[in-house]
Every structure is written in C-alpha cells, then in structure tokens.
Amino acid sequence: MASPARGNHVWVGSETGILKGINLQKKQATNYKFGDAVLSRHEAVTTMCWGDPYESEIYVGCLDGSVKLFSTEKGKFTESRDCREGEGPFCGLAVLDGSLITCVQSGLLKVWRDTSSENVEIQVGPGVCRMCQNPEQLHRVATGGKENCLKVWDLHQPQEPIFRAKNVRNDWLDLRVPIWDRDMQFLPGSEKIVTCTGYHQVRLYDPSSPQRRPVLEATFGEYPLTALSLTPDANAVVVGSSRGDVAVIDLRQGRLVKCLKGFxxxxxxxxxxxxxPLVASCGLDRFLRVHNLHQKRLEHKVYLKSRLNCLLLTSREKWENEDSPAELQSDVKEEEDDEIWNSMEVVATKRKAETQPCCESGNKEPRKDKPSRKKKIRKAES
Amino acid sequence: MAEKLGKGRTSQKAQHNAEKAEAVASPGEGQGAPVQPDQVLFPPSFSVSEIKNKQRRHFMFLRWKQQQRKEKLAIKKKRKKEREALGDKAPPKPVPKTIENQRVYDETTVDPNDEEVALDEATDEFAPYFNRQTVPKILITTSDRPRGKTVRFCEQLSKCIPNSHVYYRRGLALKRIIPQCMSRDFTDLIVINEDRKIPNGLVLSHLPDGPTAHFRMSSVRLRKEIKRKGKAPTEHQPEVILNNFTTRLGHSIGRMFASLFPHDPQFVGRQVATFHNQRDYIFFRFHRYIFKNEKKVAIQELGPRFTLKLRSLQKGTFDSKFGEYEWIHKRHEMDTSRRKFHL
Incomplete structure (x- = not known):
C-alpha cells in the first residue's frame, strides 16, 4: 500500500517528459513514466500541482496538452486526460473542489467539471506566462504574462476580473514601461500578490487597497527573473533569474537580503x-539544488540528467522519520479517515507519542547492524 | 665501498636539508667543511648570493649547479640499476600526477549505457543532423568592420569547413541576421569577434532553434604563421576528431562542433579537423596525414589553429538580453579548484 514513492521529498518534471521523485535522505532519484510509452519532447512536463492537500496525488501538465494524474501512494500514473484547448503549453494548473483548472499560453483558462456543460471558460488575454491559485481562497486565481498585466479572477464570477493591475507610470523619458509578468504568488493572510517580471522587477500588488499600481517595486540584477517563491515567514521572496542568479528580496523594504550561490x-x-528554512530550485543546468535559507548553504545537489522545468516540494516537516514503514502506513490511514482524526485530537497526540518510540527503534536498527558487520569483517580477516 | 657511498649520501642529504631551509644554499658546505653527523646543523647563514665578487659568485653558482646535476644523475642511475637488477619483478613505473588525472569527479560524466541521456541526445536540437535529415550549411561573419587578421582568418576557416560562406557583416544586428539565415536554410552561424585587429571571440549558433555557445578565442595562428605547413587544403570533406568531451555539457558542445561538418568524410583528401579538449580549453587543428608504411603515419598542419574556451551556452538562438542560459561560466563561484573541469 505504501510505496517508496511516498517518501520522496521533491518531485521534478523534466523536459524529456519524465517525472522524477527524489528522496534526499536516501539520496535516491526515481524516474516515473506514463505507461510504456516511448518518451519524446512533445510530452515535456510544463507544470505540476498537488492533487489534494495530503499530497498523495500530483497533476502533471504536459506539452502535448494532456494532464496526467500521478499517485504517490501507488507510485505510478493512474489517469491521463486530454485537456487540449487553446494553444501553447500549460502555464498553470490547479485543483478546485476536485475539478481541474488549466491555463494555456494563448490565454484560455478553463475549469474542467465532470459534465462538459458546467465547464467555465475565461479568456484572460494572450501571452500568459503563469496562472497561480490562492492557497487560502481556492476559487481565486491570478494570471499574468507578456503584455498581459496581472489579473485576479474569481471563478464563481468569471465575467470580469476582481482585480486588474495597472501598468506603472511612464519612465523618465515618458515612454511606456513594457509588461512581462513571469511568475506570481499570493501572500498568505492577505490579498497581496507578489510578481516577478522579465524586466528584472519584483512587484507587490495589493488588491484590497484602491491603488491598482504596485505598492512596492524592487529590481534585482539585469537579467529576466524567471521564478519566485515566498519564504516561510512571507516577509521575503526568493527570485531566480535566467542567468542562474538567485536572491532573497525583502518585501517590506524591497531590499536585497542575500544571494544563493551554486547555479x-x-x-x-x-x-x-x-x-x-529550505528552498528547492531546478532549472536548465539539470541540477536540483536545496539551499538552507538561513545559512545560505547548499544542502543537497542532485544531478537529474535532463533539463528540469518544474518542481514540487513536500510540505512534510519530519524528513528523517518517514523511512520507517510504520510511520508510512499511519500517514496513509490518516488520509483515509481524516475526519475522525480531526474529531479526536487527544488520540492524535497519543499517536505521536507512540510513533516516537517506533522511529527510535527504526534508528536503532542500523546501530545493531553495525557490530554484526564488524564481526563479519573480523571473520573474514581471521 | 658501500659504506662510503652511504656516508656520501647522508652528507648529501644533510646538505639537501640545509638547502631546503635556505632559499639559495651554500655551495662550499658539502665539499669544504667536513660535516659531523652528531653535530646539530644550523642552516648556514652563508649563501652564494652574498658573495660580493661577481666573478667568484658566478663561479660558485656554476659549481653548485653542477653538483646538483651530478646528484640527480646519480640517483637516476641508481634507480635504473635497481630496476635492471629486479628484472621482470620491477614495480611498475609510477604515473606522474597531473591536473587532468587528478581531476575532481564530475557527476555529469556521461555513461554510454545511460538510456535517459541517450534519449535526451536523440531528441535534442542536433538530432536532425545526426539523423541525416539536414546538410550543414554554415554562415561565417564577423563583428563590424573586421580588419586584416580577422578577415584572413574567416577565409581560412571557411576553407576548413565545407559548405561555409563568408559574408560581410554590414552593420547588421545578429537578431536580424538569424531569421534571414533560417529562410536561406543555413544550419549554423559563426560570428568572429575581434578586438584591436585580433580575433578574440567566437559565437556559434545552431539554427533554427539553438543552442548558442559563446567562446573566448585565443592563440589564433593563420596559415602563414605556421611553420612546416603543408600545401593549401583541398575541397575534400575532412574527417572530424572530437577528444575528451566527457561531461553532459561537453557532449552538447561536441555535438555542436560535429554538426558543422558533413557526414561521410572523403578519405581521399586525408584531411582531419581536430577539436581537442584539455582542461576546458578546446584546441582546433587542421591536418593532412600520410601513411609512410604499415606502422608510421606522418602529419602536416594545414589550416589555421586556435584555442577556444567556453563562456556560456544559451538555449535558443542568440539573445543576450532575454535568452535563457543553460550553462554560464561564473569564475568566482565555479573555479574553486584547479582540478575541476566542466567539459
């Protein structure tokens, strides 16, 4: 029931169409393919998202317009559906009440309900680079792209965006500033959105305020910023550029805090x-890197053989313990009857107390092994 | 005899140590003053360079040098004798340590049995060339207003590479040249940059969808500057040798160079173009060979020679501002060890 795929910490989608699961503790990388199909570049993974909050399913969006469902418990692809609509690759994927939200480059945002008559289609404008879902209000999504300013949509009222950003003022030569939002993310606990642009700006928008222009703008480097992610305390944002420069930028003052090296x-x-305090990143240099945010130290560096397009990092906090199978099974159970656990918090704490000795025993086992190995060696010597 | 020899060696050794302590050791120490083995030897404060008389100093220095040489030869002779005495049982000669064979292990080194890398390479941008769907057609151009050496270098380079055309740049932007090249079925674009009349950079862009490599170019020798060169290269399609491109990045670069030359070399021409990678420097040579007899082969150099060093590899065609880099050489971050190589 619990396959080793459950223990993987990072999931990476590659340009060759392979989904890779990486266990950083064991330093293992496993390739997962859909069926026995011969891989090609047409099936390159362009986006990924978690299928449910327990991270037991992954939706993988491919370049050819298909969306595949990967089950981390079974360790294989279970489903594939054709979501080819509009043109260009997927630039965003999300899940809302069990139905899939896709957005393609040509600007078609679509919610795939069970019956086709209930499908919601929105034209968000051409040149979309990213679609991103608000993790707290799942029916709200943001879109943005090249010459396509940031818009926030409420999927219950798909006629008009609930927020439409306004371009910044003309520059000192009174020329229009071009727009190119490459990536965006919602700030937890507020309606604010942080974006990074192809013209090396990091911008913070606040839909709750009357101002439609960004409330904060910072620049980093001279090359396009391609990806971003908020730090755990949501006070800073990690941005990466097309040249492999990664920096942490403070969102309160718009200042550069630190740079991460090794790209x-x-x-x-x-x-x-x-x-x-961990940040995972991947890119065209075919490496997955995990940095420590506090010490700026490179914790893990894994060579994955193909160019990497997207990644998902598990949100589990205990990285070490999950190797023991007992823990794994309890995890699975927890997902199955989650409601029961929610109703019985006392039991949940007990379970923690129970699991601790079991993981200790898991730790002890290798210790026991060691002397026996030594004995073997001695025997061999004698 | 043996004892004497041994004693001689100890004194030599003592002197050797003293020399180590001093930058320039005293020459008279070994022969002049007899050394007592029990005595503690302080490094003598006397050195050749302290002799004020120039003639004398020179003389002493020569003597010291001679002595050093003698010692060295003696050790060598002794070793040789020992090896001969042991005969077949002699231990194998130690391999000298070089930067290359002490290379830091690179995890991207391509394993020829690796399916995933093979698949990646089979479907990359060079696949049409390696599947014999396209014939290389190359455009060679320069930076604006090329001067003497660069112009001649372009001509000679186009002699090496079959089906290559040299065009004057005419102040055109590369981004405007590339679509024109694509419409005229060019498969590669070479741009040679010059600085103060000396070629110093090379941009190699594969068309129609990249990648683009940027090299620093140095030590350019034209045909005229090469000694013992052969007669001018013929029109035959040359063979290509790619040496030491082992990592994943090296493979991409190697494939890029390979796709400049047509398939099926004409062996009648006996011409070889070599791209030899050593310590991340790529050496280009163009030779003609001849078989003297069954065992001996002679080569003569023909074309221009130059050295390349990779600075960046960019995905897609040339776009220095908005292009995405696959690899970029960052000196201060990457060059942490002299034994780390990327190609």
Whole structure:
C-alpha cells in the first residue's frame, strides 16, 4: 500500500517528459513514466500541482496538452486526460473542489467539471506566462504574462476580473514601461500578490487597497527573473533569474537580503518549504539544488540528467522519520479517515507519542547492524 | 665501498636539508667543511648570493649547479640499476600526477549505457543532423568592420569547413541576421569577434532553434604563421576528431562542433579537423596525414589553429538580453579548484 514513492521529498518534471521523485535522505532519484510509452519532447512536463492537500496525488501538465494524474501512494500514473484547448503549453494548473483548472499560453483558462456543460471558460488575454491559485481562497486565481498585466479572477464570477493591475507610470523619458509578468504568488493572510517580471522587477500588488499600481517595486540584477517563491515567514521572496542568479528580496523594504550561490544555468522553478528554512530550485543546468535559507548553504545537489522545468516540494516537516514503514502506513490511514482524526485530537497526540518510540527503534536498527558487520569483517580477516 | 657511498649520501642529504631551509644554499658546505653527523646543523647563514665578487659568485653558482646535476644523475642511475637488477619483478613505473588525472569527479560524466541521456541526445536540437535529415550549411561573419587578421582568418576557416560562406557583416544586428539565415536554410552561424585587429571571440549558433555557445578565442595562428605547413587544403570533406568531451555539457558542445561538418568524410583528401579538449580549453587543428608504411603515419598542419574556451551556452538562438542560459561560466563561484573541469 505504501510505496517508496511516498517518501520522496521533491518531485521534478523534466523536459524529456519524465517525472522524477527524489528522496534526499536516501539520496535516491526515481524516474516515473506514463505507461510504456516511448518518451519524446512533445510530452515535456510544463507544470505540476498537488492533487489534494495530503499530497498523495500530483497533476502533471504536459506539452502535448494532456494532464496526467500521478499517485504517490501507488507510485505510478493512474489517469491521463486530454485537456487540449487553446494553444501553447500549460502555464498553470490547479485543483478546485476536485475539478481541474488549466491555463494555456494563448490565454484560455478553463475549469474542467465532470459534465462538459458546467465547464467555465475565461479568456484572460494572450501571452500568459503563469496562472497561480490562492492557497487560502481556492476559487481565486491570478494570471499574468507578456503584455498581459496581472489579473485576479474569481471563478464563481468569471465575467470580469476582481482585480486588474495597472501598468506603472511612464519612465523618465515618458515612454511606456513594457509588461512581462513571469511568475506570481499570493501572500498568505492577505490579498497581496507578489510578481516577478522579465524586466528584472519584483512587484507587490495589493488588491484590497484602491491603488491598482504596485505598492512596492524592487529590481534585482539585469537579467529576466524567471521564478519566485515566498519564504516561510512571507516577509521575503526568493527570485531566480535566467542567468542562474538567485536572491532573497525583502518585501517590506524591497531590499536585497542575500544571494544563493551554486547555479550554473537558468532557474525554472523555485519552491520554499512552508515551515523549514529550505528552498528547492531546478532549472536548465539539470541540477536540483536545496539551499538552507538561513545559512545560505547548499544542502543537497542532485544531478537529474535532463533539463528540469518544474518542481514540487513536500510540505512534510519530519524528513528523517518517514523511512520507517510504520510511520508510512499511519500517514496513509490518516488520509483515509481524516475526519475522525480531526474529531479526536487527544488520540492524535497519543499517536505521536507512540510513533516516537517506533522511529527510535527504526534508528536503532542500523546501530545493531553495525557490530554484526564488524564481526563479519573480523571473520573474514581471521 | 658501500659504506662510503652511504656516508656520501647522508652528507648529501644533510646538505639537501640545509638547502631546503635556505632559499639559495651554500655551495662550499658539502665539499669544504667536513660535516659531523652528531653535530646539530644550523642552516648556514652563508649563501652564494652574498658573495660580493661577481666573478667568484658566478663561479660558485656554476659549481653548485653542477653538483646538483651530478646528484640527480646519480640517483637516476641508481634507480635504473635497481630496476635492471629486479628484472621482470620491477614495480611498475609510477604515473606522474597531473591536473587532468587528478581531476575532481564530475557527476555529469556521461555513461554510454545511460538510456535517459541517450534519449535526451536523440531528441535534442542536433538530432536532425545526426539523423541525416539536414546538410550543414554554415554562415561565417564577423563583428563590424573586421580588419586584416580577422578577415584572413574567416577565409581560412571557411576553407576548413565545407559548405561555409563568408559574408560581410554590414552593420547588421545578429537578431536580424538569424531569421534571414533560417529562410536561406543555413544550419549554423559563426560570428568572429575581434578586438584591436585580433580575433578574440567566437559565437556559434545552431539554427533554427539553438543552442548558442559563446567562446573566448585565443592563440589564433593563420596559415602563414605556421611553420612546416603543408600545401593549401583541398575541397575534400575532412574527417572530424572530437577528444575528451566527457561531461553532459561537453557532449552538447561536441555535438555542436560535429554538426558543422558533413557526414561521410572523403578519405581521399586525408584531411582531419581536430577539436581537442584539455582542461576546458578546446584546441582546433587542421591536418593532412600520410601513411609512410604499415606502422608510421606522418602529419602536416594545414589550416589555421586556435584555442577556444567556453563562456556560456544559451538555449535558443542568440539573445543576450532575454535568452535563457543553460550553462554560464561564473569564475568566482565555479573555479574553486584547479582540478575541476566542466567539459
């Protein structure tokens, strides 16, 4: 029931169409393909998102317009559906009440309900680079792209965007400033949205205020910013550029806090862990890197053989314990009857108390192994 | 005899140590004053460079140098003797340590049995060339207003590469040249940059969808400057040798160079173009070979020679502002070890 795929910490989608699961603790990377199909570049993974809040399913959007469902519990692809509508690759994927939201480059945002008559279609304008969902209000999504300013849509009222950003004022030569939003994210606990642009700006929009222009703008470097992610405390944002420069920028003052080192090529995706001070990033240089945000130290560096397009980082907090199978099974159970656990908090704490000794025993086992190995070696010597 | 030899060696050793302590050791120490082995030897404050008389100093220095040489030869002779005495049982000669064979392990080194990399390479931008769907057609141009050496270099380079055309740049922007090249079925674009009349950069762009590599170019020698060169290269399609492109990045670069030359070399021409990678520097040579007899081959150099160093590899055609880089050389971050190589 619990496959080793459940223990993977990072999921990476590659340009060759392979989904890779990486267990950083064991330092293992596993390739997952859909069926026995011969891989090609037409099936390159362009976007990914979690299928449910327990992270047991992953939706994988491919270049050929198909969306595949990967189950981390079974460790294989379970479903594939054709969501080819509009043109261009997927630039965003999200899940709302069990139905899929897709957005393609040509600007068609579509909610795929069970019956086709209930499908919601929105034209968000051409040249979309990213669509992103508000993690707190799942029916709200933001879109933005090249010459397509930031818009926030409420999927219950798809006629008009609830927020439409306004371009910044003309520059000192009274020329229009071009628009190119490359990536965006909602700030938790507020309606604010942070975006990064292809003209190396980081902007903060606040739909709740009457101002439609960005409330804060910062610039970093001279090259297009391709990806961003909020840090766990949501006070800063990690941005990556097309040249492989990654920096942490403070969102209160718009100041550069620190730079992360070790990148050789363009960064395609960045994701911070929601609780731990870790940030994972991948890109065209074929490496997955995990940095510590506090110490700026490179914690893990994994070579994954293909160019990497997108990644998902697990939000679990205990990285070490999940190797023990007992823990795994309890995790699965928890998902199955989650409501029961919610109703019985006392039991949940007990369970924690129970699991601790079991993981200790899990830790002890290798210790026991070691002396036996030594004995073996001695025997061999004698 | 043996004892004497041994004693001689100890004194030599003592002197050797003293020399180590001093930058320039005293020459008279070994022969002049007899060394007592029990005595503690302080590094003598005397050195050759302290002799004020120039003639004398020179003389002493020569003597010291001679002595050093003698010692070295003696050790060498002794070793040789030992090896001969052991005969077949002699231990194998130690391999000298070089930067290359002490190279830091690179995890991107391509394993020829790796399916995923093979698949990646089979479907990359060079696949049409390697599947023999396209024939290379190359445009060579320069930076604006090229001067003497660069112009001649372009001509000679186009002699090496079959089906290549040299065009005057005419102040055109690369971004406008590239669509024109594509419409005329060019498969590659080479731009040679010059600085103070000396070619110093090379941009190699594969068309129609990239990648674009940017090299620093140095040590350019034209045909005229090469000694013992052969007669001018013929029109035959040359063979291509690619050496030491082992990592994933190296493979991409190697494939890029390979796709400049047509398939099926004409062996009648006996011409070879070599791209040899050593310590991340790529050396280009153009030779003609001849078989003297069954065992011996002679080569003569023909064309221009130059050295390239990769600075960046960019996905897509040339776009220095908004292009995405696949690899970029960052000196202060990457060059942490002399034994780390990227190609």
């Amino acid at each position: 050789a090529g363009s960064v395609r995706a960045i994701q911070c862990h929601p609780a731990l």
